Amino acid sequence: MKADVKPKPVIAGEVEMGGILLAVENVSLSFGGVRAVRGVSFDIRKGEIRAIIGPNGAGKTSMLNVISGFYHPQEGTITYRGKRRRDMRPYLAAKGGIARTFQNVALFKGMSTLDNIMTGRTLKMRRGLLAHALHFGPAKREEIRHREVVERIIDFLEIQHIRKTPVGRLPYGLQKRVELGRALAMEPELLLLDEPMAGMNLEEKQDMCRFILTVKDMFNTTIALIEHDMSVVMDLSDRVVVLDYGRKIADGTPSEVQSNQDVIDAYLGVAH
Amino acid sequence: MNGSIPVSAAPDTALDTVPKLLLRNAAHYGERPALRHKDLGIWQTWTWAQLKHEVRAFAIGLRKLGLTRGDAVAIIGDNRPRLYASFAAVQSLGGIAVPVYQDSVAEEMAYVLDHAEAKFAVVQDQEQVDKLISISDRLPRLHMVIYEEERGLAGYDHTSLYAFEHVEELGRRELRDNVDTAGWWLEEIAKGRGADVSVMLYTSGTTGRPKGVMLTHENIVVSAQNGNRFDNFTPSDTLLAYLPMAWVGDHIFSYGQAFAGAMCVACPESPETIIEDRREIAPTYFFAPPRVYENLLTQIMVRMQDASRLKQRMFAYFLKVARHSGERILNGQPVGFKERLLYRLGDICVYAPLRNRMGFSKIRVAYTAGEAIGPDLFRFYRGLGVNLKQLYGQTEASVYITLQPDGEVYADSVGKPGPDVEITIADSGEVLYRSPGVFLKYFKNEEATRVIKTADGWVHTGDAGFIDQHGHLKIIDRINDVGRLNNGALFAPKYLENKMKFYPEVREAVAFGHGRDYVTMFINIDLTSVGSWAERNNVAYASYQELAAHPQVYDMVLKRLDEVNRQLAEEPQMAASQIRRFLILHKELDADDGEMTRTQKVRRSTVAERYSSLIAALYDGSTHRHVTTEVTFEDGRRGMVEGDLSIADVPTYEVRAAEPPREAAE
Numbered sequence: 001m002k003a004d005v006k007p008k009p010v011i012a013g014e015v016e017m018g019g020i021l022l023a024v025e026n027v028s029l030s031f032g033g034v035r036a037v038r039g040v041s042f043d044i045r046k047g048e049i050r051a052i053i054g055p056n057g058a059g060k061t062s063m064l065n066v067i068s069g070f071y072h073p074q075e076g077t078i079t080y081r082g083k084r085r086r087d088m089r090p091y092l093a094a095k096g097g098i099a100r101t102f103q104n105v106a107l108f109k110g111m112s113t114l115d116n117i118m119t120g121r122t123l124k125m126r127r128g129l130l131a132h133a134l135h136f137g138p139a140k141r142e143e144i145r146h147r148e149v150v151e152r153i154i155d156f157l158e159i160q161h162i163r164k165t166p167v168g169r170l171p172y173g174l175q176k177r178v179e180l181g182r183a184l185a186m187e188p189e190l191l192l193l194d195e196p197m198a199g200m201n202l203e204e205k206q207d208m209c210r211f212i213l214t215v216k217d218m219f220n221t222t223i224a225l226i227e228h229d230m231s232v233v234m235d236l237s238d239r240v241v242v243l244d245y246g247r248k249i250a251d252g253t254p255s256e257v258q259s260n261q262d263v264i265d266a267y268l269g270v271a272h
Numbered sequence: 273m274n275g276s277i278p279v280s281a282a283p284d285t286a287l288d289t290v291p292k293l294l295l296r297n298a299a300h301y302g303e304r305p306a307l308r309h310k311d312l313g314i315w316q317t318w319t320w321a322q323l324k325h326e327v328r329a330f331a332i333g334l335r336k337l338g339l340t341r342g343d344a345v346a347i348i349g350d351n352r353p354r355l356y357a358s359f360a361a362v363q364s365l366g367g368i369a370v371p372v373y374q375d376s377v378a379e380e381m382a383y384v385l386d387h388a389e390a391k392f393a394v395v396q397d398q399e400q401v402d403k404l405i406s407i408s409d410r411l412p413r414l415h416m417v418i419y420e421e422e423r424g425l426a427g428y429d430h431t432s433l434y435a436f437e438h439v440e441e442l443g444r445r446e447l448r449d450n451v452d453t454a455g456w457w458l459e460e461i462a463k464g465r466g467a468d469v470s471v472m473l474y475t476s477g478t479t480g481r482p483k484g485v486m487l488t489h490e491n492i493v494v495s496a497q498n499g500n501r502f503d504n505f506t507p508s509d510t511l512l513a514y515l516p517m518a519w520v521g522d523h524i525f526s527y528g529q530a531f532a533g534a535m536c537v538a539c540p541e542s543p544e545t546i547i548e549d550r551r552e553i554a555p556t557y558f559f560a561p562p563r564v565y566e567n568l569l570t571q572i573m574v575r576m577q578d579a580s581r582l583k584q585r586m587f588a589y590f591l592k593v594a595r596h597s598g599e600r601i602l603n604g605q606p607v608g609f610k611e612r613l614l615y616r617l618g619d620i621c622v623y624a625p626l627r628n629r630m631g632f633s634k635i636r637v638a639y640t641a642g643e644a645i646g647p648d649l650f651r652f653y654r655g656l657g658v659n660l661k662q663l664y665g666q667t668e669a670s671v672y673i674t675l676q677p678d679g680e681v682y683a684d685s686v687g688k689p690g691p692d693v694e695i696t697i698a699d700s701g702e703v704l705y706r707s708p709g710v711f712l713k714y715f716k717n718e719e720a721t722r723v724i725k726t727a728d729g730w731v732h733t734g735d736a737g738f739i740d741q742h743g744h745l746k747i748i749d750r751i752n753d754v755g756r757l758n759n760g761a762l763f764a765p766k767y768l769e770n771k772m773k774f775y776p777e778v779r780e781a782v783a784f785g786h787g788r789d790y791v792t793m794f795i796n797i798d799l800t801s802v803g804s805w806a807e808r809n810n811v812a813y814a815s816y817q818e819l820a821a822h823p824q825v826y827d828m829v830l831k832r833l834d835e836v837n838r839q840l841a842e843e844p845q846m847a848a849s850q851i852r853r854f855l856i857l858h859k860e861l862d863a864d865d866g867e868m869t870r871t872q873k874v875r876r877s878t879v880a881e882r883y884s885s886l887i888a889a890l891y892d893g894s895t896h897r898h899v900t901t902e903v904t905f906e907d908g909r910r911g912m913v914e915g916d917l918s919i920a921d922v923p924t925y926e927v928r929a930a931e932p933p934r935e936a937a938e
Contacts, residue, residue, distance in 0.1 A: 151312035156423065161544035163313065214424050 015081055021046040021190060021222050022067065027076030029062055036062040037073065038246040044190065049216055050224045051237035051254075055266055058243040060226045061103060064192050067224070068100050069093040081189075094123055097189030101179040101196060103226075109168030113178050116167055117153055120185025121146045153181045157211060173204040180211065191215070193225040197232055205229065209236060234258065242266070288466030289489040291327075291364040293531040295461065298324035301507055301534045307353040310541035310549060318353055320534065326354075328457055330436070331361035332443035334392065337416055337434070341366035341463075344388045344472065346414075348372045348381070349396025351513040351526065351539045354420050354436055358394040359527055363470050363489070364461050370472045370484075371518040374400065380482075382407040384474050385414060388484055388715065393417045394436070398424040401433065466490035472715055473520050475667050484715030485520075485667045495670035495709035496528030498691040502675060503557070503637045507534040510634075511557040514539075514546050520667040521641075525559055528670075550631030558631075558638040562645040565660070568630050569652060590618035591655070598623075598655030603679050623656045632658050639663050639675075644747075646774040647683035654681065662686045664747060668724065668731055669693075670709030674745045685744035695745065701736040701762055702751045736764055738845045748846070753876075755786025761848030763791065765876070768849055771836045776801040777828055780861050780868075782879050784887055785849065792890040793854040794883070795829055796820075796861055802828070817915055820856045826920055829856060833922045841925035850924040853890050855897075857883075858915040864904045886917065895919055 015021045023043040029036050037059045044050045052060045065071040067078065069088030077084050080096060099120070107116050124146065125132070131139035154160055157177050162170055167178055176196060183191055196212070197205045209232060215221050227233050233240060234254040242250040242257055244266040250257050257263055287293055297306065302321035309316050318326065339345070345362045347369055349355050359369045370388045372381060374396065381403055385393065391413055393404055401419050408414065419425060420436045447453045470489040474482040499505075513526035530537045535557075540549040547568075550558075576587055597611040607615075627633050638653070638660045645662065653660040659678065664686035665671035673695070676687035689695045693707040706729045713721040725731050736754040737747040748754070748764035755763045765783040768791065772781040780796035797820055805828075806813055813819040837850040861867040866878050880887060882901065889897035900914040 148312065155312060158542065160310075160313070160541045161548070210424070217424075217427055 015046045017047045017220070019046050020044070020079075021081065023079040024063075024066065025077050025079070027063075027066055027073045027078070029059075029066060029071055029073040036246050037066065037243075039076070040243065040246070040248045041076075042241045042248060042251055044222060044224055045239075046222050047216070047220055048222060048238040049212070049236050050222075051233045051240045052224065052226045052243065053228070053230075053233055053240060053257075054243035054249075057245075058266075059246040060243055061194055062246075063243065064100065064194055064224070064226060067093070068098055068192060094186070097186070098192065099183035099186040099188035099190075100192035101176070101183050101194060103194040103198065105172070105175045105179055107167045107175060107179055107182070110166055112164045112166055113159060113162045113170075113181075114150065114154070114164060116178055117150045117181040117185050118146065120182040121149065123186065149187075150181075150185055153184050156184075156214075157181050158207075173200045176200065176208070177211075180208075184215065187219070188221060191221050191223045193223065193227075195226050195228065197227060197229050205232060212236060288493060289363065289461070289464040289468065290470060290492060290528065290531050291360055291461045291464060293493065294320070294324055294327060294360050294364075295458070297531065297534045304507055304534065305536040306530075306534075307356060308536065308538040308553070309353045310539075310545070310552075313541075315538075315552070323353075323357060323360075326440070327357050327360045327364060328454070329440040329443035329447065330354075330357060331364045331460075332446050332453055332457060333439035333441070334361060334367075334443075335365060336442045336446060337392070337439065339365055339367055339392060342368070343391045344368045344370050346370045346372050346385050346388065346390040346393040347395075347517065348393060348400045349374050349420065349517070350543060351515075351517055351522070352396060352420060353539055355394065355396065355517060356513075356527060356537065356539075359471070360531075363464070364457065366460065366464060366468065368469050368472055370474075371516075371523065372474065373516050373518045375516075378403040378407045382410050384482060384484075385411050387481075388472055388474075389413050391415060395419050397421040401425060401428070464489065466493065469712060471523060473518065473523065473667050483717055483720055486712040486715050487520075487670055487709075488712055491670045491709050491711065492524065492528045493532060494692070495672055495707075496524055496532035498708075499524065499529050499672055500533040502677075502691055505529065505533045505535060505557065507536075509533065509556045509636070510536045510538060510553060511559075512538050512540065512546070512550050512553055512555045512631075514543075514550075515559070520671055521559060521665070524671045525557070547631065551628070552631075554631060554634040556634050556636045558635055560638070560640060561642040562640050562649065565640060565645070565653060566649055569649060572626065572629070587622060590622040591652075593618045594623065594655035595651065598657060599651060602654055602657060602659060603681070619657065626656060627658065632656075635659065637661065641665060641686070644770045645683065648774070650683040663690075664745060666731075666733060668711045669705060669707060670711070672707070672709060673703075673705050673733070676744070680742065680744070682742065682744060685740055685742065685746045687744055689745075695739075696730070697738060698732075700751060701738070701748075701754055701764075703733045703735050703737045703745065703747070704730045705733065706730050736762070738762075740843065746843075757785055757791070757848055758787065758789050759848060762845060763849055764846070767846065768793070768836070768840075768851065769874075771839065772832065775832045777805070778832065780874060782861075782874055782876065783851070784880070784890070788891060790852040791849050792887070793833070793851050794879070794886070795854055795856045797825060797829070797856060799860070816860055817858045817913065820858060821915065821918070826856065826918065829854065830920055830922060837922060837924055841927055844927060847925075847927040851922050852924060853919055853921055855886060855890065855917050855919045857886075858899065858917055859901060859903060859913050862903070864906065865902075889917075889919055 020043045025041045026039050028038050052063060054060050062071060066073050067088060069090040069092060072087040077086060078088050127139040127142050154163055159177055162174060167175055197208055200208065212223060216223055237254060239252065240254055240257045241248060242263050249262040249266060250260040287296060297320040303319050305317045306320040306323040307318040345367050347355055347358050362369045370390055372384050393414060395401055395417060397419060401417060404417055416432050416434060418434045418436055418439055422435055466489050468489055469486045470492055471487050472484045474484050511525060513522060515522045526537045538553045540546045576584060593614050597607050597615050600607050601615055635658055638658055640660060641663045650660060661676040661681050663675040664673045666673060672690040673693055674687040675690050693705055695703065695705050698704055710729055710731055734751055735747050736749050736751045737745050740746050748767035753765060757763050763785040768783045769781040772778045777798055778795060779798040782794040783791055785791035799816055802819060802825060806819060811822060811824060819825060833851050833854060840846045840850050861874060863870050868874055886897055886899060896916055896918055898916050900912055902910060903913050904910050
């Protein structure tokens with residue numbers, strides 16, 4: 001999966017390992033009267049696995065949508081690769097190397113696994129639509145190059161057997177894997193995973209954990225993930241941020257967060 | 273370059289080891305494909321010349337890392353070209369290859385590697401490396417692990433861990449730096465003798481620890497050459513390697529025979545893609561245990577149910593045609609012009625597309641072995657024009673004991689002794705054999721060797737069998753399970769039970785007869801199959817018990833037993849085992865009640881104990897017996913099942929003289 005077309009730093013400069021890749025400051029987001037996120041600040045360091053956890057409706061997915069530019073917060077700033085802005089835009093996020101998967105798998109159901117992952121390469125295609133339609137010369141060579149990247153991803157995720165199967169026919173666990181593949185095809189700098197293990201059995205979860213750890217180790221990809229399975233979160237992540245009712249209530253290493261009284265109250269409920 | 277290869281010549285001392293075969297293939301068939309592997313979605317090919325270079329580089333790399341003559345090297349992973357190359361590389365230096373089942377847990381692996389005294393391990397990927405690391409403190413002799421796939425291993429401590437490429441690179445550098453190296457390697461190969469041990473295969477024994485079966489180069493080479501000669505394999509034949517490398521069958525077919533016959537071996541992309549890969553490769557030679565053929569057929573039947581009406585009817589019609597004349601055409605027997613024409617039409621419309629779906633479009637020979645295959649299943653494939661045959665073999669025999677020659681194929685026998693194989697039946701009914709493939713001994717287990725192998729080279733198979741009227745061997749049961757009726761006749765429960773279990777209505781059957789006057793049987797009906805019959809025939813039932821006790825169900829089973837008795841009457845050795853009385857059990861035999869193992873095998877003694885009153889009823893002439901049985905439900909609660917069971921008699925037949933062979937083409 002080595003990049004033959006290196007992602008250009010479109011937005012700003014490179015960030016060193018351990019440096020702050022992305023920071024959100026005082027972000028608030030409301031839909032009409034519903035305040036989904038209230039003044040949340042945290043950062044994601046390059047090369048780490050950062051988990052975002054919290055009870056249902058805590059604002060986790062909203063937070064990911066803010067980072068990927070899908071939602072535009074009313075207040076606060078987002079700093080990505082040293083560039084501070086009021087809000088993110090989806091195309092800037094994608095160009096800047098932010099890839100994501102969705103809570104309810106968002107693949108092209110009628111297309112094969114291969115084609116779905118190929119769509120992840122769209123931004124790296126240099127030739128125009130017409131050239132690709134004619135499938136000639138440089139466009140053909142380019143497609144072969146991209147196909148190789150995609151095949152490496154297929155090999156990596158061990159989904160060779162469903163290469164040509166329409167994803168709509170696949171079980172949920174495999175669809176999740178295909179979606180991860182599509183995100184990886186962007187060769188992302190920051191990978192956002194929204195509940196990558198939801199609805200999986202133990203074995204599928206273990207596989208997914210292995211993939212996530214290998215992605216981090218092999219490609220130095222920074223990963224932010226939302227997950228409900230606490231054992232997964234505690235095993236995988238370097239740091240955890242906990243949201244509840246749109247507020248950040250804790251931030252730290254898994255063990256710190258685990259012993260935090262506010263977190264325990266948020267999960268177990270407390271008399272107000 | 274399709275010319276025949278000098279395999280039919282008398283055993284050639286110049287070609288008495290597998291690495292020597294490699295050199296010959298590289299010289300004579302250098303440009304022909306030796307191995308293929310689908311990687312990144314594309315089939316990659318190694319020619320024999322390329323394979324030789326790969327083997328040479330890896331062997332010299334191993335040498336640099338300290339491999340010497342007689343060292344054992346464990347090889348663990350899915351079927352991959354580089355792992356097959358490792359066999360040849362290790363053997364070229366006089367080492368002993370020890371393939372290990374890739375799905376064994378660390379515990380089993382620790383035993384095998386420790387027992388085999390493995391010094392090196394060549395493994396496929398991180399999974400296997402992890403297992404070896406977890407047991408490394410128990411393997412003081414293992415001093416180096418070489419892996420093929422790097423994924424996930426980047427962060428590992430590499431003091432005793434090498435990448436396959438790295439070892440090859442060591443070898444290539446040595447070849448560049450030292451001009452004598454290539455010659456030295458050829459000398460090392462020349463030093464090899466047919467009597468040297470080439471491979472140790474650990475048998476997964478059902479009892480006790482696995483035993484290391486030591487096979488020599490001669491065992492492998494001669495068995496492979498005989499196998500090739502038997503079915504006329506040439507360098508243009510192709511096979512798909514997908515069964516575990518640690519299993520003797522794969523070692524003989526995909527390694528021994530492929531090297532002896534310069535055939536091409538294709539390795540699937542991953543264990544999940546085998547069906548698709550087989551379709552793309554279209555092997556000419558294929559081996560599978562019966563369940564693989566069964567699964568293939570089930571898949572087809574399930575998909576046919578979604579097909580259009582027209583297709584379904586066409587399918588049903590031409591299957592009937594295939595059943596009627598397909599096998600006779602395959603056997604080369606006389607078949608009428610009209611039937612031939614119909615079959616031809618069926619071939620265009622149904623059989624050829626079906627064969628293509630299954631990856632059998634170029635198949636010349638397909639084998640099945642390991643357990644009894646259902647006659648309907650067997651005839652289905654033969655009817656489609658797939659030359660499916662049976663063989664009988666063992667690790668200790670380098671596979672081949674008996675095979676079915678073309679034109680002499682029966683669903684219920686395992687064939688005639690292979691080339692150079694002698695067979696004899698002991699008084700106990702046990703099958704013994706002697707052949708050039710007979711193993712040297714069990715590694716570090718003289719006692720077990722003495723039990724199995726006699727001083728003059730006969731080997732006990734542990735199976736009971738007899739030679740039938742066609743001169744074919746029939747395996748009836750494990751010798752330990754075979755008993756005697758009071759009149760001294762052989763009683764082989766599994767043989768009888770299998771005959772019944774091949775009927776879709778019967779799920780389980782348990783035969784009794786050892787130390788009795790006649791044979792009786794417990795039957796478990798198959799709820800799905802009989803249930804759907806009940807639905808179609810308006811038979812109302814509320815439970816398994818009620819359906820099982822239904823008189824019409826009794827009649828149905830009785831008819832099947834009657835058919836079995838007719839068949840038994842035709843076999844002089846088995847005629848005394850005709851089933852006289854039976855009953856259908858009021859509950860399904862269940863692993864939760866200890867009546868079956870978790871792998872769905874009947875625990876005969878437990879069943880006999882739990883239902884001793886029923887067995888007594890089978891032999892005391894009563895027609896009804898009231899019974900109460902304790903059962904364990906899936907959630908662990910216990911309860912009682914009781915009921916009145918009827919016991920029915922089955923007509924038996926006089927022993928008939930052996931009929932002339934009906935299906936055989938002489």
